[in-house]
Amino acid sequence: MRDEVYIGFKLNEVVSEIEKDNKRYEIIEIWDTKKTKIGDDLRIVNIKNDDIIKIYVAYF
Numbered sequence: 001m002r003d004e005v006y007i008g009f010k011l012n013e014v015v016s017e018i019e020k021d022n023k024r025y026e027i028i029e030i031w032d033t034k035k036t037k038i039g040d041d042l043r044i045v046n047i048k049n050d051d052i053i054k055i056y057v058a059y060f
Contacts, residue, residue, distance in 0.1 A: 011042040011057050018053060025053040 006014045011027070018025050030045055041060045048054040 006044050006047055009044050011044060011055070014044055014047075014055065018055075023053055024051070025055055028054055028056050030056045030058050 015025070015027075042057050043060050044055060045058050046056040048056075
């Protein structure tokens, strides 16, 4: 998995790819943007590929 390929993608598009590979992952919201979000545009800001893939996300 090349992490930088997924930066800026919608979360649901990437999670489905990770689940195909049967990898464990954790979703981490990097700041509380739920109060100011418009819609459900949850995008990936960063990915750390460890034993458990950590997906850092934010609403845009």
